[in-house]
Ligand code: AHM
């Protein structure tokens with residue numbers, strides 16, 4: 001994993017972003033977008049921390065566009081999230097265009113509060129985001145065809161870009177520490193919220209995921225619904241091998257938490273397709289693609305079992321895709337079993 005910063009050289013996220021802007025890595029608009037996302041994450045962290053006190057646990061009574069119960073905090077988190085040119089969110093039916101004056105043209109995709117089924121037990125949750133440049137080509141094609149003319153439809157087309165177009169991605173994990181992880185395409189940087197000052201402080205830079213690792217995170221409750229090849233892979237992890245020790249199972253049921261551990265300790269996180277969920281559960285645009293960009297920046301791999309997640313162009317905003325993500329050797333191992 002990346003080098004730890006010593007406690008006396010404090011670099012806040014704000015300073016770090018300004019340094020990136022000064023060095024020409026990101027432009028001023030990107031600095032503003034990332035800084036407003038980090039503020040939204042601090043607000044969500046405060047809400048999560050106080051959820052049992054302020055009666056924010058439990059369901060909202062509505063279901064989101066994907067037929068899932070919305071937790072009260074899903075709704076509040078979605079409302080607290082930063083604003084940019086176009087946003088697509090797990091909690092919004094269709095992408096939303098936002099007043100340009102405030103925010104510029106970047107396209108932000110996000111899952112405001114992922115793993116929210118953990119909230120009522122005060123277990124880790126997270127927010128995930130990805131940032132794309134506006135896709136002028138798509139918008140121009142749409143105008144020429146004259147087929148999609150509402151702002152809503154144009155937004156759908158412009159957010160449906162492959163992950164390889166991502167300019168930045170990150171997540172915030174609400175856990176024993178509040179951790180903000182960011183890449184702008186120059187490696188992975190980890191910031192920790194200092195509760196004394198309310199600032200994110202750089203705590204790890206250029207994080208590298210171990211090439212292999214003996215921890216797996218899958219919801220094995222679905223085993224009976226899996227394909228035989230995947231069952232064989234899972235069985236193989238339980239064989240003690242040369243070291244005499246099989247793999248260890250760890251599963252929080254919170255992608256951000258399971259991913260963060262995988263990135264630091266090595267191993268694999270998987271959400272396969274199964275007999276009931278043909279494309280698995282996780283969403284390509286705002287869950288799998290941002291995480292895959294981050295893992296690649298850390299030297300790891302994100303795959304749907306046969307192809308690179310970042311090469312898949314979504315055709316729908318809430319499209320699902322199987323996900324295998326983590327250490328290169330571990331992801332390649334499952335790909336071999338599935339081939
Ligand atoms: P959500 O977006 O509705 O919160 O669902 C996503 C979460 C992931 O964080 C987690 O890895 C997965 O769903 C857990 O699903 P399951 O309970 O089926 O194992």
Ligand code: MG
Nearest residue numbers: 090111114115
């Ligand atoms: Mg989610």
